[in-house]
Amino acid sequence: MGREDKAMVKKAEAATGADNRPFLFRRHDAGTIREAYRKMLLIRAFEEGAENAYMRGLVHGTMHLSIGQEASAVGVGLALRDDDQITSTHRGHGHSIAKGAEVKRMFAEFFGKETGYCRGRGGSMHIADVSKGNLGANGIVGGGIPIAVGAALSARRLGNGKVVVCFFGDGANNEGAFHEALNMAAIWKLPVVFVCENNGYGMSTSQARATASATIAERAGAYAMPGRTIDGNDLSAVAEATEDAVSRARNGEGPSLIELKTYRWRGHSKSDRNRYRTKEEIDHWMTENDPVKRIEADLVAFGILDEAGLDAVRASVAEEIEAGIAFAKESPSPDPADLERFVYTEGA
Amino acid sequence: MDQPVRELSYAEAIREAMAIALERDERVVVMGEDIGVYGGAFQVTGDLIERFGPDRIIDTPISELGGAGIAVGAAVTGLRPIFEFQFSDFATLAMEQIVNQAAKMRFMLGGSVSVPVVMRFPAGSGTGAAAQHSQSLEAWFGHVPGLKVVQPTTPEDAKGLLLAALEDPDPVMIFEHKLLYKTRGPVPEGAYTTPIGKAEIRRKGRDVTVVATGVMVSRALEAANELAAEGIEVEVIDLRTVRPIDTPAIVESVIRTHRLCIVHEAVKTLGIGAEISARIAESEAFDYLDAPIVRLGGAETPIPYNPDLEKAAVPQVPGIVAALRDLATGRR
Numbered sequence: 001m002g003r004e005d006k007a008m009v010k011k012a013e014a015a016t017g018a019d020n021r022p023f024l025f026r027r028h029d030a031g032t033i034r035e036a037y038r039k040m041l042l043i044r045a046f047e048e049g050a051e052n053a054y055m056r057g058l059v060h061g062t063m064h065l066s067i068g069q070e071a072s073a074v075g076v077g078l079a080l081r082d083d084d085q086i087t088s089t090h091r092g093h094g095h096s097i098a099k100g101a102e103v104k105r106m107f108a109e110f111f112g113k114e115t116g117y118c119r120g121r122g123g124s125m126h127i128a129d130v131s132k133g134n135l136g137a138n139g140i141v142g143g144g145i146p147i148a149v150g151a152a153l154s155a156r157r158l159g160n161g162k163v164v165v166c167f168f169g170d171g172a173n174n175e176g177a178f179h180e181a182l183n184m185a186a187i188w189k190l191p192v193v194f195v196c197e198n199n200g201y202g203m204s205t206s207q208a209r210a211t212a213s214a215t216i217a218e219r220a221g222a223y224a225m226p227g228r229t230i231d232g233n234d235l236s237a238v239a240e241a242t243e244d245a246v247s248r249a250r251n252g253e254g255p256s257l258i259e260l261k262t263y264r265w266r267g268h269s270k271s272d273r274n275r276y277r278t279k280e281e282i283d284h285w286m287t288e289n290d291p292v293k294r295i296e297a298d299l300v301a302f303g304i305l306d307e308a309g310l311d312a313v314r315a316s317v318a319e320e321i322e323a324g325i326a327f328a329k330e331s332p333s334p335d336p337a338d339l340e341r342f343v344y345t346e347g348a
Numbered sequence: 349m350d351q352p353v354r355e356l357s358y359a360e361a362i363r364e365a366m367a368i369a370l371e372r373d374e375r376v377v378v379m380g381e382d383i384g385v386y387g388g389a390f391q392v393t394g395d396l397i398e399r400f401g402p403d404r405i406i407d408t409p410i411s412e413l414g415g416a417g418i419a420v421g422a423a424v425t426g427l428r429p430i431f432e433f434q435f436s437d438f439a440t441l442a443m444e445q446i447v448n449q450a451a452k453m454r455f456m457l458g459g460s461v462s463v464p465v466v467m468r469f470p471a472g473s474g475t476g477a478a479a480q481h482s483q484s485l486e487a488w489f490g491h492v493p494g495l496k497v498v499q500p501t502t503p504e505d506a507k508g509l510l511l512a513a514l515e516d517p518d519p520v521m522i523f524e525h526k527l528l529y530k531t532r533g534p535v536p537e538g539a540y541t542t543p544i545g546k547a548e549i550r551r552k553g554r555d556v557t558v559v560a561t562g563v564m565v566s567r568a569l570e571a572a573n574e575l576a577a578e579g580i581e582v583e584v585i586d587l588r589t590v591r592p593i594d595t596p597a598i599v600e601s602v603i604r605t606h607r608l609c610i611v612h613e614a615v616k617t618l619g620i621g622a623e624i625s626a627r628i629a630e631s632e633a634f635d636y637l638d639a640p641i642v643r644l645g646g647a648e649t650p651i652p653y654n655p656d657l658e659k660a661a662v663p664q665v666p667g668i669v670a671a672l673r674d675l676a677t678g679r680r
């Protein structure tokens with residue numbers, strides 16, 4: 001919807017009493033919506049901060065940025081309770097933030113510091129915050145998928161009402177682990193939602209070159225679960241589809257597969273020279289389909305924030321990022337004498 | 349030789365070997381993730397896609413088990429596939445095909461087939477890639493009868509061992525240390541092979557033998573140079589092949605030096621160092637030993653992300669120098 005259309009919707013509503021606004025605005029209060037927007041900005045700013053730190057040689061190792069995919073992490077997060085769980089991927093910074101991680105401890109991990117979520121042992125690809133239900137990013141493509149199904153099995157057996165969301169990419173759906181895990185989740189009707197963030201490429205390999213089916217959602221059919229393809233840059237649509245799937249899971253009706261169509265703006269990782277896609281394609285997504293700009297337009301159109309309000313959120317995010325980087329820089333490195341700590345459970 | 353030998357990087361040498369094989373043998377194909385236009389995660393395949401096209405430089409989906417299995421099936425039925433793992437760590441997803449199928453097929457079928465597949469594994473730590481992208485798993489493969497396992501340490505050997513692997517009728521696993529890809533060295537032009545199963549003495553010495561693998565060979569050489577200044581002469585043996593191990597070369601050296609140290613990056617416990625120690629203990633060299641054998645290996649931990657911890661987790665030059673000095677001067 002363009003801005004004029006939205007104004008018309010509002011007028012029509014006033015006349016008829018019906019609420020034709022998108023799901024997000026019908027379902028959530030203004031505070032929740034503002035917080036969701038803030039998280040999207042925080043993700044983007046975290047990624048930019050990480051990239052900048054990397055370029056300045058402050059970190060060694062690699063990183064996978066999710067700029068352009070913010071709506072999927074945050075939209076999914078909107079449908080989850082605090083005690084629900086997620087498994088994440090190598091491109092997992094956004095998932096962590098959406099699930100409530102603090103950026104300062106994420107930066108600390110990225111910088112390899114003792115104050116990081118993994119005490120500097122894991123780095124970008126392994127950030128986890130189990131206390132917030134984030135069971136962790138993963139360096140192995142598809143590695144988190146069976147783990148999510150295992151967490152769902154626990155939720156069912158323990159009767160704790162938790163739902164597990166399993167994030168993975170379009171590339172991961174060609175791993176054996178994906179197929180085995182979906183099948184078992186389905187035969188046991190487990191409370192898990194499989195969320196495929198389809199950004200069009202697994203590294204350099206396009207979906208068309210790697211995946212036999214036209215959509216990833218239709219693979220759900222082989223495992224007798226619902227599968228839907230959703231505009232992953234539409235925060236409201238993501239939140240709505242996830243909420244449906246989460247309720248289904250919570251009601252004991254079993255797993256679902258949601259395919260979120262999105263795009264990663266940056267290269268796959270630091271080694272990427274973008275030889276497999278065109279500049280026009282990248283520009284198109286950046287200018288025509290930026291999830292942040294899209295939600296900003298809605299926030300203004302539906303009267304949640306005005307331009308000054310948007311600016312205030314931007315400023316507070318910038319401050320939080322700056323403080324987070326400073327915290328990470330000042331934090332101590334792990335003591336090399338502790339090299340063999342945490343390999344086994346201490347005191348066991 | 350009138351012409352000086354040109355220098356190539358380790359990665360370029362591997363690419364050249366693949367190009368020679370692709371050129372002269374229609375049966376050769378290269379398979380792996382992002383090895384086409386991307387050029388491979390470590391730019392080893394590089395521009396091969398432009399020279400040989402997508403029918404022979406085959407991008408696979410992210411499907412290590414399936415991809416490795418397809419390479420095995422193709423090898424049994426007439427092709428000569430080179431399968432590139434993006435990181436050696438991902439071989440864990442393909443162990444079924446490597447260990448249960450490729451390694452055993454010839455044996456199980458009573459010798460009626462062979463499996464001439466070559467698999468390449470970028471391995472090792474030092475790049476900040478953390479626990480799931482930094483392992484040295486070569487000893488796992490070395491434990492499996494039916495496989496051959498090599499670990500080239502120079503550009504010349506990287507090319508020669510790959511060409512030897514392609515001529516070998518059995519599955520050959522090549523472990524390439526990621527830190528070596530950019531190192532440069534002389535590489536002969538044209539086709540040649542480096543024998544599988546033969547260690548190489550990189551430096552002669554009378555006081556102590558050090559057997560090293562992978563990136564530890566250059567660290568051992570650095571240590572040997574430092575110690576030479578102190579009058580300690582270290583003999584450095586580059587193991588080159590993990591299976592089959594060149595026991596005679598090590599026995600012969602230990603009989604001369606009377607002292608043995610083994611250095612590898614892989615975790616020390618149950619590692620290649622343990623195997624070599626046992627072989628020396630079982631051999632005629634045992635009687636010549638003047639000191640207990642010393643093993644240096646990776647710490648008993650996954651590879652950490654933090655750079656200082658990462659360094660502390662695997663042998664470094666100062667530690668090698670200290671261990672060799674103690675061994676050579678009888679403090680150990």
Ligand SMILES: Cc1ncc(C[n+]2csc(CCOP(=O)(O)OP(=O)(O)O)c2C)c(N)n1
Nearest residue numbers: 091139140141169170171172201202203438
């Ligand atoms: C088992 C395994 N194979 C390959 C890789 C190397 N790798 C890391 S991310 C990636 C692409 C994954 O694509 P996708 O699942 O679509 O996620 P995206 O990067 O697009 O977010 C590859 C090939 C890996 N980490 N693990």
Ligand SMILES: [Mg+2]
Nearest residue numbers: 169170201202
């Ligand atoms: Mg992808």
